[in-house]
Structures are given as structure tokens and as C-alpha cells.
Amino acid sequence: MMKQNMEVLGIARSEAFYNERKNDDFKCDILDKAKLKEILTSYSPDYIVHLAGPAFIPDSFINPLKTYEIIFNGTLNLLECVKELKLNSKILYVSSADVYGGNNNSVLVETEHYDPKSPYSAAKACSELLCRQFTNSYGLNTVIARPFNHTGPGQSIDFVCSSFAHQVATMVGQNEKILRTGNIDVKRDFLDVRDVVEAYIRLLMLGVNGETYNVSSGKAISLRDIIEILFREANINKYEIYIDPQKVRNNDIPVRIGESSKLRQLTGWFPKYSIEQTLADIFHYWKEKSLHADR
Template identity: 45%
Template sequence: MKAFITGISGFVGYYLANKLVSEGYDVLGISRAEPKRKATGVEYILCDINDRGKMEKIITDSRPDHVYHLAGPAFIPLSYEKPNIAYGTIVDGTLNLYEIIRKHRLSCKVLYVGSADVYGHGDGTPLHEGSPIVPMNPYAGAKACAEIISKQFYHTYGIQIVSARPFNHTGPYQSVDFVCSNFAKQIALMEKNGESTLSVGNIEVERDFLDVRDVVDAYYLLMQCGTPGEVYNVCSGTCTSLKNIISWLFMNSSIQQHQIFVAPEKLRKVDAPVRVGNHDALVRDTRWFPKYKIKDTMHELLQYWRDNLEKLEK
């Protein structure tokens, strides 16, 4: 079996590539930037998803059985400053991919990876796939548009597309643009430099966190068992406050006392107080269930940054 991953150089792409190799797939992936780390046994090609000619050649030459569509900017604050990039990559890139599949009548199955950000604030209760779509930022708007395109291409052209709405996920190798990794790196630096102040944004919020390895397991199972034309939340079904994330990180550190500083520049323009998902559909159709506890993931994430800081010094 052949698998094709768009956005393979991203945080999730690395873990997904490793997962697919372990399952016996021949894996090929594209990205605009050279990956910082590569999975063993995977073919990497530099390619912009909007480069129609190059994309067409790669896909028609490889003729994948499964396509995992991850490509697109993931850092929400950047989408406020450059909404054209969010829409151009996520919406136009998705349309470009599907048009190639349609034009060449490829029989591959596709997993479109959207975002739970499409739900907006919600009302604090577990969000299910039928909950209202209220995107509150350009990133979420672009993801919602691409999800609609996915459903339309399934109904109109019969392309076998399953859509995922992942909630927050984290783990080693995640960029410091994202909250858990940012906290972990800061605390690793605090240990190293004998400091005691952690700089944060709004830590009153509660989010539904998963370990990235549970997320890629869900993506793999959705490709095997997910119903084309349907959307699935990928989430734990439980809330974790950022205060708890910070507490778990400090529990695993050597720091005895610390202070919290709320940095105004880290406060988001729009920030839902609580966002938690319902994963009943995912569990029903795939028998997936999370294996990793976020408390343990925080221990691994902190250790990753300790090790990484040492490597950067060498």
C-alpha cells in the first residue's frame, strides 16, 4: 500500500509518517520547507501544494492508495496578520489536490485534516460533529471552507474523503508557537539558568488535549474505517486547564518555587473559555481510544526540551 502525506514536514506529519512505515506502507510526502527531522524509509519532496504542475506529476506518478491531507499553516495568530496565506494554502491547496484526483480518476481514499477551531467558542459543553460551525479567526474560516469542499467533492464526484476535526494535541518536537511546548521550553531554560518566572497568556482557559501519537493513531484508523463524506472529532472528551498543564510541568522539574507573569502580547484576541469535544463517532466507527495520559506527555515534553537545549549548545 502507498500513502501520500501533504504537509509532511509539520509536527504531526513526522509522527504520521513513522506510524505508516510501522504499518508497512510505502510513504511519500511533500512540504514547502525542508523537514527538520525525517522518518526513516520515507521519500520527501519539496513542493508547494498550490504548484499544480508539480503536484500533478508527483501524484500521478506515485498513484497512492491513501492520501493524508495535512498541509496548511497551523499557527492561528499568524492568520490574523496574513489571512490570504491561510485561505490560499488551506482552501486553494485543498481544491488543487482534489482537482488532480478528480481529473485523473484516481481511486485513492483521502483523510482531510481540519480543525476543532471551526466550532468557535461553543457553550462549554462537549462539542459533537453536529454542533454549530462558528469560525472566529481566518485559520478556522479557511479550515471550515476546505471541509465543505471535501464534502462537496465526495457528494458530486464520489471521491472517498473522510474529514477529521482534531482538538488540541501536543508532544515532543512541537514548535514553541504552541502553548504546551512553549511552557516546557521556558521551564527547561528556567532550570538551566536558575530563573523562576514563567511568561504566559490566558491560563484560565480549558482545552481538550491529546498526545500526538493518539492523534495519528486516530488518523490511521479513520483511513481504514471512517465513512467517506462524514466528519469525526479527534479528541479525548475531557477538559484540562492550562493551569494543570503548568502544574504538571513544574512537578517534573527541579524548580522549587516559581512565579507566573501574564504577558499582554501573549493574550489572544478571541479565546474560548472552554473547548471540549465528544468523540463518540470516532470510537463507534474505529474502536479508537487514547493510550497516553497528558500528564505523562508533559513529562516527555519537558525532557525533550532539556535534551534539545543541550544539543543546541554543542
């Protein structure tokens, strides 16, 4: 967004950045309403991208109360601050395609019903409803994005593509070439995080108040194919795949694709990164990390 001559303030609990420069004055927990209100008062943003919240779904089963508190109460804090300060900020709430949950339709459109299967996805669904209520009741300008799976260099190895790439990168030059995983025959809709960010920017500019938009590639790839692409990038021809029973999820939806024509028709957005390019970038990111670690 800085390339578009926009001032950018990034807020987090651990650190904050103003136009890419560290600024501890803006460090803030979204649950700290007073501090959040102070920052919004001083900065008075035209646009707000709300991404705050835990992202690793399995953790939400371990601590559901914390999950709801951060995702739902954090969203309520933000909306209340904007309302009370009478700001005209346009808010992009980044939800998750996981709100579709156990919906068995292979291709999902925005009008599908909620069917959350985790505290994380239920909290996201509740926060979506909260945004709509504040739009209907108080006239706040809110747009909801529902991103499907996305990945890219720097992503935590808690997530599948980064986990695979990290494992493959550490195999280079090693004798043992065993990749450990769960079910690899499910097919998922993956996007490069850089394409996702571009979609968010366009929704900030053009998204219609009160509307929801899937952010997705519109096609699926199996985890098995992702593994093959990564080993090919690493020039490793012989390897083993170990299916860890503890990593196999019961009742995994076989195929999940997001229909994103609503986003595309409104904004002209389309993905620029192929899955091959994304996976190559993640692999080389971890390979470089591995080389530095060996020095």
C-alpha cells in the same frame, strides 16, 4: 504506517521522504497543481492524508490572503487532481476543531454549527465544505478529521504546551524562575500527537465516506494545571507566573471539550498517552535540547 507494510510518501515544500528516506523528486508546494498532478500520477496512492497549511492561528490575521490561498486553494488543487486523474484514493482531510470557533457549548459534537473566528478556521471550514461537495458531486472518497489541541516532543514553541515546557526546561539550574504566559485558567482538550496519528490511521482504514470525526480526549485540563505538572517534572517547587496582558485573548472560551465517541465506536481508538506522560516527554525533549546548546 510503515509498520503495517505500507509504502509511505511524505510531500512538503522543503523536503520529501519516501519510506523515511529523503527524496527531492517529490518536493512540492500544494499550490503547484502541475507538480502535484505529476507526483500523484507516478505514485497513484491508495490513501492521502491532507495536512498542508499554516498551523499557527495568530499568523492568519496577519496574512489572511495567504492563509486562504494555501488552505482552500491547496485543498481544491488536491481534490481536482484526484478527480481529473480518476484516482480511487481515500482522502483524509485534517481540518481543525477551531471551526467551532465562538460556539459556547463546553462539549462539542460533530453536528455543531460552524462559527469560525479567524481566517485560519474559516478557511478550514470552507475546505471541509469543498471536500463534501467533491464527494457529493464527483464521488470522491473523503473523510474529515477535526483534531482538538494536540502536542508532543518537537512541537514549535509557538504552541502553548511546548512553550511552557521550553520555558521550564531553561529554568533548570537558573536563579530566575518566571514563566510568562497569557490566560492560564481556560480549560482545553489535549491529546498526544502520537495518539492523534493513530486516530488518523484508523480513519484512513475505517472512516466512512463523507463523514466528519472529532479527534479528542473527551476531557479538559487547565493551562494552570499543565504548568504545575511541568514544574513538578522539573523538580522546581518555587516559581512565579507572569500574566502578559498582550498574550491574553479577549473572549476566550472558558472550557472546550471534544466529544469523540463517533470515532471511538467506529474504530476502537482510544488515547494511550496520559497528559502527564506527554508533558514529561516534551519537557525532557527541551531539556536535552538545552543541554546540547550549552555544550
